[in-house]
Amino acid sequence: MHTVMPVYGTRPEAIKMAPVVRALQQSPLFRPTVVLTGQHRDILDQVNTTFGVSADADLGIMTPRQTLHDITVRTMTGLQPLLDRHVPDAVLVQGDTTSAMAAAxxxxxxxxxxxxIEAGLRSGDLFDPFPEEANRRIIGQIASLNLAPTAxxxxxxxxxxxxxxxxxxTGNTVIDALHLMLDRAPAFGDPALTRALAGDAPLVLVTAHRRENHGEPMRRIGTAVRVLAARFPDHVFVLPAHPNPAVREHLLAALGTAPNILVTAPVAFPEMVHLMDRATLILTDSGGVQEEAPALGSPVLVLRETTERPEAVLAGTSRLVGTHVETxxxxxxxxxxxxxxxxxxxxAASPFGDGHAAARTVAALGALLGGAERLPDFEAADADSLSVSR
Known part of the structure; x- marks a missing residue:
């Protein structure tokens, strides 16, 4: 049996790692030791609980307004004794966070x-998104196995x-997670959100948090939402606000107090899936939402200047619009x-997955370490086979 160590610490990482951890736990070939870095403390625990994942160790690296240097040093320092103690046969990291790069x-x-996991995403600009583009390039060069979500x-x-x-x-593991969550009835913890969704009003979902949008771009996003809410008073604009103070101090201040704008605390992943499924339109700078929404048939306007997920743009499910109010x-x-x-x-068809990425991941890991053969690569199919809703 191979000891493997998944390491992650943000909500998007937790969502995309969860199907892999579950598949590893169910495989006779592997014994996973789950290590959390702990950036998104409360919402990270929320995701793990939702998927039934328990951590074996928690580095607790989060400090107020920490720098990228802090994240790198605290992750590497915290992992050292765990790697020495468990001597894993492989370390699994997901995506492009600084903690993933440091763990790698x-x-x-x-x-x-x-x-x-989720290797090969590229924007073509080393500084946009920053530092994610550099992080994923570094990991890709040193990884023994790169699990690309798409061709x-x-x-x-x-x-x-x-x-x-x-x-x-492999396809993207987030589609596996969507399949798991859509089987559950929607249950919103915020009564205001439940009331807002009780009627037939069209819903526009807004999410924004990217580091490159901090400051003036975030203020422009808030202003654009305020203008849209005034122009479409019969629509409900729902914004689960990211806890980062650098996001809140600019975005929320620009929103105003329109009655059809509902700002909520961050919602659990099952709630987010059902919000995306219900949404008439999604405005986001999130990489994960760019992947998730097309599988739900929800159009996406990407609030960024570049995207490392051009598949959705090419498929016609999303469009890059930047952060200027008028656009x-x-x-x-x-x-x-x-x-x-x-x-x-x-x-339009979703190009990101078919719900079997975790199985392909575990098989590829088994082929790397011994005891299994790879499954055939994921190939994007038509809209009917890739859509998980509508």
Missing amino acids: LAAFERKIPVVH HAKRNLLASGVPEARIAV IVDEAAVLLTDPVRHAAMAH
């Missing part, structure tokens, strides 16, 4: 194989010099008033 480096320094991501890895033998195309308002207004344009985005 800590393992690499001990010549422990690194497995990179496009595999091509990025090949172009960066990663040997094909170190790449498997956001104009693009959103078109989708809220033109049924033909809206339907074209809502019914």
Whole structure:
């Protein structure tokens, strides 16, 4: 039996790691030792509880207004004794956070194989998004196994010099997580949210948190939502506010107090899935939402200048609009008033997964360490086979 160590600490990582951890726990080949870094403390615990995942260790790296340097040092320092104690056969990291990069480096320094889940995403600009683009490039170069979610991501890895033998195309594990959550009836913990969704009013979901949007871009996003809420008073604009003070102090101040804008605390992942499923339109700078929403048939306007997930743009399910007020308002207004344009985005195929990414991940890991063979690579199919709703 192989000892493997999944390491993660943010909510998106937890959501995408959960199907993998569950699959590892169910496999006779593996004994997972789950390590949390702990950036998103409360909502991280919420996600793990939702998926029935228990941690074996928690580094607790979070400090107020910590820097990227702090995250790197605290993650590597905290992992050292755990790697020495457990001597895992592989360390699994997900995505492009600084803690994922630091965990990968800590393992690499001990010549422990690194497995990179959701590998190969590229924006083409080393500083946008920052620091994520650099983080994922670093991990990709040192990983013994790169698990690309799509064929496009595999091509990025090949172009960066990663040997094909170190790449498997699995699909994105977030689609596995969506399948698990849509089987549950929606239950919203916030009474105001329950009341807002009780009627038939169209819902516009807004999420914003990216580091590159802190400051003036975040203020512009808030202003655009305020303008849209005034222009579409029969729509409900729901904004689960990220806990980061750098987000709240600019975004919330610009929103105003319109009666059809509902600001909530961060919602649990099952609630978020059902909000996305209910949404007429989604405005977001989140990478995860760009992947999740197309599988639910929900059009997405991406509040960023670049995206490392061009598959959704090419498939017609999302559109890059940046953070300028006029552009956001104009693009959103078109989708809220033109049924033909809206339907074209809502019914496009999702290119990100089929719900079996975790199985492909575990099989590829087994092939790396011994005891299993890889499954065939994921290939994007048509809209009917990839959609998990509507």
